[in-house]
Amino acid sequence: MSLRAKTAIVGCGETPVDRLGGKPGEPRKITSEYLAWAARLALEDAGLTKKDLDGQGLAAIYTTNHSQPFWPEEAAGILGISPAVSLGGGNGGASAVSLLGHAAAIINAGLVNLVLCVAAAAPFSEHGRSRMEPADTRDFEMPFGVMGPNCKISFVMSRYMYESGMTVDHFGKIAVTARYHATLNPNAYLRKPLTLEEYKKSRLISDPIRLYDCVMPANGGKAYIIASPERAKTLRKPPVYLLGWGERNNASAGPRFHANPLITGIRESGSAAFDMADVSHRDIAFLGLYDDYIPIIMLQIEDLGFCEKNENFGCTAAAILGKES
Amino acid sequence: MAEASKEIPKPLPQITPITQPFWEAAASRKLVMQRCSDCRSWVWCPRPACVECGSEGLQWAPVSGRGTVFAFTVIREVVGRALRGFEKDIPYITAWIDLEEGPRICSNVVQCPVEKVVIGMAVEVVFEEAGQGIFLPKFKPIR
Numbered sequence: 076m077s078l079r080a081k082t083a084i085v086g087c088g089e090t091p092v093d094r095l096g097g098k099p100g101e102p103r104k105i106t107s108e109y110l111a112w113a114a115r116l117a118l119e120d121a122g123l124t125k126k127d128l129d130g131q132g133l134a135a136i137y138t139t140n141h142s143q144p145f146w147p148e149e150a151a152g153i154l155g156i157s158p159a160v161s162l163g164g165g166n167g168g169a170s171a172v173s174l175l176g177h178a179a180a181i182i183n184a185g186l187v188n189l190v191l192c193v194a195a196a197a198p199f200s201e202h203g204r205s206r207m208e209p210a211d212t213r214d215f216e217m218p219f220g221v222m223g224p225n226c227k228i229s230f231v232m233s234r235y236m237y238e239s240g241m242t243v244d245h246f247g248k249i250a251v252t253a254r255y256h257a258t259l260n261p262n263a264y265l266r267k268p269l270t271l272e273e274y275k276k277s278r279l280i281s282d283p284i285r286l287y288d289c290v291m292p293a294n295g296g297k298a299y300i301i302a303s304p305e306r307a308k309t310l311r312k313p314p315v316y317l318l319g320w321g322e323r324n325n326a327s328a329g330p331r332f333h334a335n336p337l338i339t340g341i342r343e344s345g346s347a348a349f350d351m352a353d354v355s356h357r358d359i360a361f362l363g364l365y366d367d368y369i370p371i372i373m374l375q376i377e378d379l380g381f382c383e384k385n386e387n388f389g390c391t392a393a394a395i396l397g398k399e400s
Numbered sequence: 401m402a403e404a405s406k407e408i409p410k411p412l413p414q415i416t417p418i419t420q421p422f423w424e425a426a427a428s429r430k431l432v433m434q435r436c437s438d439c440r441s442w443v444w445c446p447r448p449a450c451v452e453c454g455s456e457g458l459q460w461a462p463v464s465g466r467g468t469v470f471a472f473t474v475i476r477e478v479v480g481r482a483l484r485g486f487e488k489d490i491p492y493i494t495a496w497i498d499l500e501e502g503p504r505i506c507s508n509v510v511q512c513p514v515e516k517v518v519i520g521m522a523v524e525v526v527f528e529e530a531g532q533g534i535f536l537p538k539f540k541p542i543r
Binding site for chain 1: 410451483495502
């Protein structure tokens with residue numbers, strides 16, 4: 076089933092992000108507050124009220140500091156809505172994009188004609204994180220002192236550098252470019268330009284990962300609303316149609332007992348999205364990548380097919396990203 | 401002050417019906433992994449069925465314990481309360497080790513200065529007692 080141009084995003088909301096609430100006296104908001112705030116902003120943007128969501132779809136995303144099993148139901152309770160379909164997003168940082176396709180599918184199936192997708196987290200003001208680690212992590216990583224994603228992405232980065240010859244300077248160029256883009260975004264938390272020198276001087280956390288390679292935890296909430304074309308046409312904003320989408324979980328390049336960690340599921344999901352949209356790389360004017368860790372930006376550019384594996388690496392990446400440093 | 405000097409325990413694996421044979425073998429200083437008796441694939445981490453062909457005919461088989469460093473990192477900071485027990489070990493190496501038989505296992509490279517560890521380095525298993533009868537398979541350079 077193709078989802079091409081069968082649904083449209085009609086509104087979105089983004090709260091400011093902050094890192095407050097961990098120290099005495101700092102303003103403190105909790106997850107549910109960011110959730111309600113982001114949902115309200117999305118509804119306002121679309122020209123809808125929460126009453127419009129009764130009998131419609133809700134997609135609520137689990138976040139690492141807040142992953143209780145009944146989260147979609149709790150989110151509906153927090154918002155005071157009665158969804159006809161509720162979806163949970165358990166794909167971490169990929170959840171919003173994953174749920175975009177799921178929401179489009181349930182709209183296209185005629186089950187609902189609106190879906191609110193919402194994510195919120197408050198790691199600084201709600202202490203501790205979920206203890207529900209995946210069993211492999213709990214049994215075969217944590218006892219060896221594996222420090223979560225910093226460590227695992229260091230494995231990927233060290234192997235990538237070994238195979239490609241990509242250097243810290245190349246990764247630095249990507250970091251500088253990504254930060255430059257943040258300076259253009261009024262909602263970004265870090266808006267001061269980063270220099271290559273500053274990148275290289277940032278402290279090593281888990282070699283070769285340094286501070287400015289790392290994902291930055293923050294409090295905040297985000298939401299979007301997706302609608303059927305008929306419903307979208309009644310709303311105040313020009314609809315933004317979903318043309319292509321793809322998802323691949325637990326992808327494995329090669330045998331699963333020693334898969335190639337430098338090839339991600341995006342190779343397959345990206346290709347599926349291009350095919351569904353019936354567009355080529357030349358048609359893409361804006362590329363929104365997941366920038367959790369700097370080396371992961373590089374893997375996405377490669378796996379989406381914007382350049383070959385190991386082809387001029389950092390220079391290519393910086394050029395594709397739009398600014399040479 | 402007494403609070404600060406208190407030893408923070410490192411997390412131990414939970415023993416499940418699927419992983420029990422692995423930890424029992426480790427306690428007798430043997431490294432074993434599951435192998436599919438139908439398609440002959442190695443399976444790691446432990447699973448209820450073969451991740452290649454789906455067969456439930458998995459058997460535990462010994463592996464040599466020799467391998468090479470596929471990728472590694474030097475841990476320089478602890479992240480999260482649960483792992484604070486590792487603070488005293490910093491800096492230390494965590495790595496993906498490719499065993500001779502093929503499976504890639506996440507572990508530590510030990511008995512080696514951190515600056516000497518390189519990708520491709522030949523290593524062999526060594527078991528370290530972690531408490532409560534658990535022995536962790538770690539890897540040291542083959543000299």
